[in-house]
Amino acid sequence: MTSTANEIIERRACISGIGQSDVGRRLGRDPMELTLDACLGAIEHAGLTVADIDGLSTYPGPMTSPPGFSAAGAYDVMDALRLNVGWYNGGLETSGQLGSVINACLAVASGLANHVLCFRSVFEGSAQGVKGRASSMPGGGGGSFRASGFMEWTLPFSAPSAAIWIAMFAQRHFHEYGTTREQMAWIAINARRNAQVNPKGIYRDPMSMDDYLNARMITTPFCLYDCDVPCDGATAVIVSRIDRARDLRNRPLRVEAVGSAIHGRPSWDQFDDLSTMANRDAGAQLWTRTDLRPSDVQMLQAYDGFSWLTMSWMEALGLCEVGGSGPFIEGGERIARDGILPLNTHGGQLSGGRLHGYGFLHEAAVQMWGEGGERQIPRDVEVGAVAAGGGNTCGCLLLVKE
Amino acid sequence: MAATDVPFRILPALTDWNREFWTAGERGELRFWRCGPCGYYLHPPQPICPQCHGKDLAVESVSGRATLASFSVNHQAWMPGPDLPYVVAIVEIVEQPSVRLTTNLVNCAHDAIRIGMPVRVVFEHHADPGGDVWLPLFEPEASA
Numbered sequence: 429m430t431s432t433a434n435e436i437i438e439r440r441a442c443i444s445g446i447g448q449s450d451v452g453r454r455l456g457r458d459p460m461e462l463t464l465d466a467c468l469g470a471i472e473h474a475g476l477t478v479a480d481i482d483g484l485s486t487y488p489g490p491m492t493s494p495p496g497f498s499a500a501g502a503y504d505v506m507d508a509l510r511l512n513v514g515w516y517n518g519g520l521e522t523s524g525q526l527g528s529v530i531n532a533c534l535a536v537a538s539g540l541a542n543h544v545l546c547f548r549s550v551f552e553g554s555a556q557g558v559k560g561r562a563s564s565m566p567g568g569g570g571g572s573f574r575a576s577g578f579m580e581w582t583l584p585f586s587a588p589s590a591a592i593w594i595a596m597f598a599q600r601h602f603h604e605y606g607t608t609r610e611q612m613a614w615i616a617i618n619a620r621r622n623a624q625v626n627p628k629g630i631y632r633d634p635m636s637m638d639d640y641l642n643a644r645m646i647t648t649p650f651c652l653y654d655c656d657v658p659c660d661g662a663t664a665v666i667v668s669r670i671d672r673a674r675d676l677r678n679r680p681l682r683v684e685a686v687g688s689a690i691h692g693r694p695s696w697d698q699f700d701d702l703s704t705m706a707n708r709d710a711g712a713q714l715w716t717r718t719d720l721r722p723s724d725v726q727m728l729q730a731y732d733g734f735s736w737l738t739m740s741w742m743e744a745l746g747l748c749e750v751g752g753s754g755p756f757i758e759g760g761e762r763i764a765r766d767g768i769l770p771l772n773t774h775g776g777q778l779s780g781g782r783l784h785g786y787g788f789l790h791e792a793a794v795q796m797w798g799e800g801g802e803r804q805i806p807r808d809v810e811v812g813a814v815a816a817g818g819g820n821t822c823g824c825l826l827l828v829k830e
Numbered sequence: 831m832a833a834t835d836v837p838f839r840i841l842p843a844l845t846d847w848n849r850e851f852w853t854a855g856e857r858g859e860l861r862f863w864r865c866g867p868c869g870y871y872l873h874p875p876q877p878i879c880p881q882c883h884g885k886d887l888a889v890e891s892v893s894g895r896a897t898l899a900s901f902s903v904n905h906q907a908w909m910p911g912p913d914l915p916y917v918v919a920i921v922e923i924v925e926q927p928s929v930r931l932t933t934n935l936v937n938c939a940h941d942a943i944r945i946g947m948p949v950r951v952v953f954e955h956h957a958d959p960g961g962d963v964w965l966p967l968f969e970p971e972a973s974a
Contacts, residue, residue, distance in 0.1 A: 574843035586911035595902035
């Protein structure tokens with residue numbers, strides 16, 4: 429399969445800087461302050477000033493429900509920093525959280541902006557409070573509330589959570605390929621090992637296989653440790669036109685290719701193949717836009733809102749065989765920091781906190797710039813893959829050191 | 831199912847497009863919109879056929895038989911609902927397996943659940959001032 433475009437224009441884009449606020453289970457801080465901490469941090473890290481920023485992109489834009497899911501929209505940050513932009517974008521209907529970054533790549537490639545500030549900010553930890561995640565379920569108040577939209581087809585059957593929807597994909601994968609919980613456990617154990625050496629990691633106590641297998645079940649095959657941890661925190665990255673980034677502080681991380689496709693129905697339960705997701709199409713598309721091959725990838729930072737999603741991304745990106753992610757991760761050696769495919773080296777969202785997609789891109793840049801400290805991958809990473817999302821909302825990027 | 835056995839559910843908002851789906855259970859029927867010319871079942875409902883783009887649509891009953899495509903035994907109390915643990919399932923209707931329903935599998939021991947097993951519809955009636963609803967749940971076809 430070849431790309432329909434003559435030029436892969438995302439290659440005109442690069443990551444030039446990253447920023448992240450404090451991260452914690454419940455920080456009790458003003459979410460907008462955290463957002464701006466991350467944004468100003470990224471601008472400074474890139475060696476830019478606020479006046480250099482002429483584009484803005486965010487996911488998912490302003491939302492009041494579920495609680496804490498979005499701390500700020502594009503207009504909020506644009507106004508707070510008094511930005512003058514040539515292009516901006518904020519919204520939920522795109523190729524996952526990284527869709528906002530992919531859009532920014534296209535904006536700089538097309539000349540609408542030179543330096544796009546991209547951010548994602550959450551305060552789900554504080555917003556959910558001690559009642560936890562169940563408190564954020566729609567219609568939990570009962571009364572005369574009636575479900576409509578996608579929820580019409582799930583809420584009446586007491587299936588309000590993505591945990592349940594994704595568990596059914598995982599169960600189908602288990603059925604078709606013989607995947608086991610003992611294999612899936614390695615996503616959680618690997619994440620915990622990495623969070624232990626991440627100063628911002630939320631869960632840093634050791635986790636054994638027994639700990640995993642004895643954890644309380646949430647919805648089969650997912651136990652507590654297969655579900656990410658809601659937190660407070662903001663992450664920002666600067667997407668720059670590469671010819672405007674070569675003289676900046678950091679060596680540009682050029683965008684080699686992106687994946688944004690979805691070919692099946694844009695639905696959780698109506699998607700054609702219940703053992704995979706839209707990442708199947710986004711991952712395949714990425715490899716039509718580069719001469720690099722999956723064997724060139726030296727590091728993967730892939731979404732783990734639920735542990736099985738990371739396995740699904742490994743298969744979607746061709747980093748192991750379709751159906752082969754279970755045997756690939758078993759034992760944990762291959763995905764360790766010193767393995768052939770270091771994975772989620774900050775602890776992912778499972779142990780590092782649910783920064784919702786952007787944490788993976790942030791960590792990819794940390795590693796490729798050698799800023800990982802105690803968690804730094806021991807070998808130099810020239811090619812890294814980043815992937816985020818699940819269900820009908822999936823996007824991925826391949827980064828190379830320029 | 832006796833009214834006192836019915837768990838709390840968030841009910842769907844009824845519209846002209848979905849009313850037959852959510853209420854035909856009163857007569858024991860599972861009904862979908864279907865394209866007249868090409869025979870395609872539409873789910874969720876929409877005003878044109880996604881296959882032939884025709885508008886000659888009508889509601890028809892299906893057999894109520896389906897195949898279990900996947901499931902999850904839910905142990906988490908997300909909200910008031912059935913006794914824990916309960917089974918959330920995705921089934922594919924036999925007339926057109928691309929039509930899937932997220933539903934609950936009932937009357938089945940959890941260790942007897944098998945992906946691919948034949949199931950059939952059974953309705954759960956909810957009397958409600960906002961309009962009665964009959965939720966299509968599924969049970970193993972083998973159960974008496």
